[in-house]
Amino acid sequence: MIAFEFARASNVADALRQISLSDGAKFIAGGTNMVDLLKMDVEHPSKLIDVSRLPLDKVEEAEGGGLRIGALVRNTQLAYHPLVQRNYPLLSSALLAGASQQLRNMATVGGNLLQRTRCAYFYDIATPCNKREPGSGCSAIGGFNRMNAILGTSDACIAVHPSDMCVALAVLEAKIHVASPCGERVIALGEFHRLPGDKPERDTNLDTDELVTSIELPPKGFATNHTYLKIRDRLSYAFALVSVAVGLELDRGTIGEARFALGGVAHRPWRNLEAEAALRGQPANEATFGRAADLVVREAKGFGHNDFKIDLARRAIIRALSQAARGTPQSQSNKKMA
Numbered sequence: 001m002i003a004f005e006f007a008r009a010s011n012v013a014d015a016l017r018q019i020s021l022s023d024g025a026k027f028i029a030g031g032t033n034m035v036d037l038l039k040m041d042v043e044h045p046s047k048l049i050d051v052s053r054l055p056l057d058k059v060e061e062a063e064g065g066g067l068r069i070g071a072l073v074r075n076t077q078l079a080y081h082p083l084v085q086r087n088y089p090l091l092s093s094a095l096l097a098g099a100s101q102q103l104r105n106m107a108t109v110g111g112n113l114l115q116r117t118r119c120a121y122f123y124d125i126a127t128p129c130n131k132r133e134p135g136s137g138c139s140a141i142g143g144f145n146r147m148n149a150i151l152g153t154s155d156a157c158i159a160v161h162p163s164d165m166c167v168a169l170a171v172l173e174a175k176i177h178v179a180s181p182c183g184e185r186v187i188a189l190g191e192f193h194r195l196p197g198d199k200p201e202r203d204t205n206l207d208t209d210e211l212v213t214s215i216e217l218p219p220k221g222f223a224t225n226h227t228y229l230k231i232r233d234r235l236s237y238a239f240a241l242v243s244v245a246v247g248l249e250l251d252r253g254t255i256g257e258a259r260f261a262l263g264g265v266a267h268r269p270w271r272n273l274e275a276e277a278a279l280r281g282q283p284a285n286e287a288t289f290g291r292a293a294d295l296v297v298r299e300a301k302g303f304g305h306n307d308f309k310i311d312l313a314r315r316a317i318i319r320a321l322s323q324a325a326r327g328t329p330q331s332q333s334n335k336k337m338a
């Protein structure tokens, strides 16, 4: 039995006041990850501050275009919001590729950003894990690492960030608005999640007393040429082995703007700006997509059980870029794929 205090925050200021007064306090929103972490003895907060009833549950058009999404918006609400479906269908696809309907009904946008890795050793307190217990070692290196990372790894940790939503947010270049007892700040999605380095216990650059209040999407939504391709062991209710989010702008078959990000391969959504630059100004064909994919995977390193992910990532990138270029965001089994 782990003893901890529990309190419900009545507003944002109250949540920030409570977190500043208790060392080791944590926020809980939908609880779909936090409750598992408590049950498995991975998290030991001194206090849980329930933020699920804060008035941060709106999706609103932002000044100058774009969208402002409250941190307490549920994943289902966001995926089916008319403005998201119309202007950011990539985000809707990524959300609907995650978890199950019941989980999406509970899970919040803020909690999704901050969900912790699904590395099996992280959840098994009988095994060493540098993320759970710094300095204890990494059981996945040399262990069963089929789901683990191939990019951006360190000698301390090869975990992946499990979110689907965040892979789409990387392509959309979302900005994360946060508040703390010291004030407010905005963090670019690309700077929000960390690589493990020698501090794998830190998943993000958020401070322990900071609350995510909203996510801002810039106006560019790639509504015409986009795709979210998720490769997993079963068709639903499984985390990604490799996923790819793509947003393209095309002019008569030539690529203008190009962005893509990978999930399931690194400690954060993985973008390679050199590979994106290699797409711009080029014809939208398999040869172009293959060159971009090669630039991404040339940095990849397998750890035995997950070696297959390197080739899988290359082929998934080509397939996702092809789907986006054709304007067919979902896989089409009757068309030739890479």
Ligand SMILES: Cc1cc2nc3c(=O)[nH]c(=O)nc-3n(C[C@H](O)[C@H](O)[C@H](O)COP(=O)(O)OP(=O)(O)OC[C@H]3O[C@@H](n4cnc5c(N)ncnc54)[C@H](O)[C@@H]3O)c2cc1C
Pocket: 026, 027, 028, 029, 030, 031, 032, 033, 034, 035, 036, 051, 071, 097, 098, 099, 100, 103, 106, 107, 108, 109, 110, 111, 112, 113, 114, 115, 116, 162, 163, 164, 165, 210, 211, 212, 213, 237, 238, 239, 240
């Ligand atoms: C069986 C299962 C399958 C799943 N499959 C997938 C999948 O395929 N793809 C996918 O993307 N996800 C998947 N998920 C994960 C799910 O999406 C997350 O658990 C969920 O998004 C977390 O949101 P929450 O509101 O429940 O967070 P909580 O569990 O309440 O919190 C998670 C973390 O976020 C912190 N937190 C929450 N809100 C805030 C805030 N506003 N500011 C600062 N910190 C905050 C908490 O302190 C905690 O550390 C799955 C989960 C389960 C249980």
Ligand code: SF4
Pocket: 117, 119, 120, 121, 122, 128, 129, 130, 131, 132, 137, 138, 139, 140, 141, 148, 156, 157, 158, 159, 200
């Ligand atoms: S990969 Fe990271 S989370 Fe998994 S066992 Fe190693 S240190 Fe822990």
